[in-house]
Amino acid sequence: MPCIKIETNVSLDPAKAKALALKLAQDLAAPIGKPVDRILAVIEPGMALSYRGTSDPAAFVELKSIGLTADDCPALAVFIGEFLERELGVPASMGLIEFKPLDPGFTGVNKGTVAKPAN
Template identity: 35%
Template structure:
């Protein structure tokens, strides 16, 4: 049920994508306390993007989960920013992260919902 969707203007080498996806998946599972088998990661690099009037490296992240707390969002913000800074060289002040706490009854999977 946790989802991390990353969009960035940084071109990510094809051979680095699996490692980054794995790191994002493990981080999200660990920080939310959800089994990794439910974590989904979507990464899109090389996008045309602008932030603050500049096309310097940047990232936009959507992070959604059932039961996501404000404390988890704060911790995830730091962890995700550090991961992206280390892996694709995007400065934390060039990253926006949108957090969403989705009600279980509004999250579908396997022909039903989690609610």
């Protein structure tokens, strides 16, 4: 159950943000090794965000997933940096990424947790 959220100071119209969230989920499926129908992708454009002492285009990215390991993070950082540059015009150096492994017992979906699905 990967969740990726990009908060950025880049402005996007709502239709573009919606399309970009779908593209992000589709593009992430291969590098994270999970089917797209398990991925939650969120794009929050137009945020009041300052990074490295400027208000230049920047992004804060959170990527959470069950089974995520420190060994997975370098390749995922490359993927995210390239996505930021290609799709948002945010230089990879202006993107800060927070990776978090999720515990199945503390991840809920469909009225249950991933560790103990509802009947």
